[in-house]
Amino acid sequence: MENSKFEIRNSKYDWRIFSDATCAGLSVLIPLPIAANDHQRWNASRLAQEGAALMLAQSDLTPDGLAKVLLTLLRNESCQARMRAASRRLGRPAAARNVVKRIVGLLREEAAQRPGSPVGASTVQGG
Numbered sequence: 001m002e003n004s005k006f007e008i009r010n011s012k013y014d015w016r017i018f019s020d021a022t023c024a025g026l027s028v029l030i031p032l033p034i035a036a037n038d039h040q041r042w043n044a045s046r047l048a049q050e051g052a053a054l055m056l057a058q059s060d061l062t063p064d065g066l067a068k069v070l071l072t073l074l075r076n077e078s079c080q081a082r083m084r085a086a087s088r089r090l091g092r093p094a095a096a097r098n099v100v101k102r103i104v105g106l107l108r109e110e111a112a113q114r115p116g117s118p119v120g121a122s123t124v125q126g127g
């Protein structure tokens with residue numbers, strides 16, 4: 001993999017473009033093609049179909065191409081508004097908390113099934 005293909009600072013643009021888009025709550029997703037079960041492409045595709053993100057294939061990624069997509073997005077306020085609205089609609093702000101609660105619940109169940117285990121129900125914290 002040649003570095004210049006993925007480094008915006010080697011083009012006429014710089015990383016501030018990417019930073020501005022990220023800080024504005026806008027997503028341009030570039031799924032890793034070798035991710036397990038192609039889950040990154042599936043997730044990115046779903047968000048793009050719903051209007052919450054843009055998706056670029058890594059094989060199509062060039063510094064100038066990415067910079068142009070980001071600049072176009074940053075200059076189009078109606079597109080930004082639609083993307084933010086879709087993100088809010090699809091977002092699950094309590095997702096991490098819910099996952100932790102589920103894990104703690106499973107640990108408690110497992111601890112309760114092993115009365116002789118050094119990990120008793122009282123040692124599993126959370127809630």
